[in-house]
Each structure stands twice: as structure tokens, then as C-alpha cells.
Amino acid sequence: MKRTTLLTHLRTILLERITATEAELASTLVARNSDTKSSAGDKHEVGRAMVQQELDQLDLQLGKTRTLLHELDRIQLDRVHDRVAFGSMVTTDQGTYFISIGMGGVEVAGGTCYVISLASPIGQVLNGKVVGETVVFNGRSLSIMAID
Secondary structure, three states, X not given: OOHHHHHHHHHHHHHHHHHHHHXXXXXXXXXXXXXXXXXXXXXXXXXXXHHHHHHHHHHHHHHHHHHHHHHHHOOOOOOOOOOOOOOOEEEEOOEEEEEOOOOEEEEEOOEEEEEEOOOOXXXXXXXXXXXXXXXXXXXXXXXXXEEO
């Protein structure tokens, strides 16, 4: 699996999330703005407050997804990695890890790659390591076979 293929796939996932969240946000705004005050009084105010909470959550989710996309854009594909660092693809005897953003296991090109951030526990263990080194994470040994 190549970094370029994975990066393109991750960008597509994030852009789809952004589009879906923006659509949901727009729909919720329309619903809130078309809601007219009824004789129910307090029920109306509670309903508007709940819609506002949903809008706030969607806005927060949209911001986080855009931040993840921005982080992906920072990856330099022409950079050669001799040590595990941000943007490197690490192949171990236990799996492949892409050190970038926290997204967990992602299926791409017929395989699974674990997309992790340097701040994650496994990212901290792998950070700075070189090919041939073995690290222990959660009682498991991982031997680094390649870094791209």
C-alpha cells in the first residue's frame, strides 16, 4: 500500500464527512428557522434549545473534521523517512501504521492500515524508531520492517 493511495483515500473520507455534516447543519438550520412559536410556550423553548444543542454539536464536528483534513494537507509525500515521524508509513510484523491523524483502522487497496496520530499511545511508542527495532505495546512485540 502506498502513502499516496492511502492519503487520497483519507482525504476522500474526510471530504465526504464534511459534505454530509454541512448538509445536516443546513437542514437543521432550516428546521430551526421555520419553527414558529406555538401556544405550547415552554415546550417550544425546550425544542429550540435542543435544536441549538444539535447545531452546536454539528458545528464542533465540522470543525474537527476540517482540522483533520488540514493535518493531512501538511504531509510531505516527497519526504524520505529513515525514522518514524509524522507522515510516515510504518510496516511491522503485526500490521501497517500511517502516522498522521487519528482515524483507526481503514480499509484500502485490499488491506487494513491503522491511521494513528503521534499523540496516540502506539504513536508515542513508535515515534523516532528505525527499521529493525522492536517495540512493545500492550504486551505485544512489534518489529519494524519498513518505513516509507
